[in-house]
Amino acid sequence: MASTSSAPTAPPTTTETETDTKGLCDNFAERYKKELHEAYVLGLDNDTDSFEFYVTEHLRMSGAYWGLMAMDLMGSLDKMNESKIIEWVMSCQHSNGGFSGNNGHDPHLLYTLSAIQILAIFDKLDLVDAAQVGAYVAGLQQPDGSFFGDKWGEVDTRFSYCALNCCALLGKLDLLDVAAATEFVSRCRNFDGGFGAVPGAESHSGQIFCCVGALAIGDALHHVDEGVLGWWLCERQLPCGGLNGRPEKKEDVCYSWWVLSALSIIGKVSWIDRAKLGDFILTAQDEKDGGISDRPGNIADVFHTYFGLAGLSLLGYPGFTPIDPVYALPVRTVERLGLRKMYSVA
Numbered sequence: 001m002a003s004t005s006s007a008p009t010a011p012p013t014t015t016e017t018e019t020d021t022k023g024l025c026d027n028f029a030e031r032y033k034k035e036l037h038e039a040y041v042l043g044l045d046n047d048t049d050s051f052e053f054y055v056t057e058h059l060r061m062s063g064a065y066w067g068l069m070a071m072d073l074m075g076s077l078d079k080m081n082e083s084k085i086i087e088w089v090m091s092c093q094h095s096n097g098g099f100s101g102n103n104g105h106d107p108h109l110l111y112t113l114s115a116i117q118i119l120a121i122f123d124k125l126d127l128v129d130a131a132q133v134g135a136y137v138a139g140l141q142q143p144d145g146s147f148f149g150d151k152w153g154e155v156d157t158r159f160s161y162c163a164l165n166c167c168a169l170l171g172k173l174d175l176l177d178v179a180a181a182t183e184f185v186s187r188c189r190n191f192d193g194g195f196g197a198v199p200g201a202e203s204h205s206g207q208i209f210c211c212v213g214a215l216a217i218g219d220a221l222h223h224v225d226e227g228v229l230g231w232w233l234c235e236r237q238l239p240c241g242g243l244n245g246r247p248e249k250k251e252d253v254c255y256s257w258w259v260l261s262a263l264s265i266i267g268k269v270s271w272i273d274r275a276k277l278g279d280f281i282l283t284a285q286d287e288k289d290g291g292i293s294d295r296p297g298n299i300a301d302v303f304h305t306y307f308g309l310a311g312l313s314l315l316g317y318p319g320f321t322p323i324d325p326v327y328a329l330p331v332r333t334v335e336r337l338g339l340r341k342m343y344s345v346a
């Protein structure tokens with residue numbers, strides 16, 4: 001990375017936080033509502049009459065990925081109905097290789113990545129024709145290296161990340177112009193060390209995860225100024241312990257993933273107060289019905305449940321399945337695919 005190193009180091013076996021349990025919040029085991037969260041995620045399948053179920057119909061593929069990852073992080077993946085999920089995922093694939101968010105919708109890179117991630121979690125990538133899915137993704141790359149999300153032409157660094165992650169999982173990175181892809185992402189870097197959705201757009205933690213992750217996959221982390229970015233990221237922590245996504249905004253549990261994953265890749269998780277963040281995530285749990293919300297007192301949802309648990313895993317709390325900060329998948333899956341690397345020199 002720009003300030004202290006040139007290239008990723010050789011693959012190690014642990015992340016910065018996996019071995020260090022100092023600085024975690026008090027009484028974690030008593031406060032963490034694992035059984036309630038399991039019941040909450042399992043119950044979502046039956047919640048088909050709710051308003052939330054209908055308004056999230058078009059993005060169900062990502063919802064399924066969030067729910068599966070939440071269960072996997074808690075060590076409870078075996079409670080999910082694998083064959084039913086896989087059958088539904090495959091029913092969402094289109095003749096051009098891409099996946100949609102649900103039956104009856106158009107394919108999009110966002111849902112193609114979620115589908116490929118779900119197949120990877122269950123070790124079922126052999127169900128797809130990797131070259132066909134890779135060709136769908138490659139067909140969305142533009143001459144400047146950026147990616148359309150789908151045929152309608154929106155460009156966003158979220159799609160650069162989806163494309164690189166998807167093709168890496170499929171072993172098809174060679175179908176992309178990876179150098180042009182990372183060059184485009186580097187053009188989205190701002191003076192504050194962060195990254196935005198397109199060149200010149202405001203730095204936002206969600207886009208920073210996408211850009212740092214895309215650069216990590218593309219072996220181009222030299223475009224990251226880890227010192228400046230590390231400062232910007234750790235300044236996201238507010239007095240309540242939670243993280244916001246950009247200056248002057250409110251804390252939100254999901255930034256426990258977007259911010260921490262980027263800090264983890266550049267080896268600077270220790271730059272934030274891990275105990276206070278753990279405490280904040282725990283106070284956002286629904287202690288009656290399970291699940292985690294965006295901030296204490298609000299209604300829980302599967303998105304914040306996943307990213308809250310993912311944050312606790314990255315923080316090194318005991319009992320969580322380790323998660324890879326680049327691929328947003330269990331470490332065991334990334335290792336099985338031969339993709340696990342340690343990037344930082346911290």
Ligand code: GRG
Binds near residue numbers: 250
């Ligand atoms: C595999 C984990 C994974 C991701 C796939 C879709 C995607 C790639 C990344 C999304 C990155 C992103 C932009 C996250 C931010 C989501 C979010 C909470 C946006 C809210 O934005 P505002 O402006 O909120 O409403 P703030 O907090 O800035 O007020």
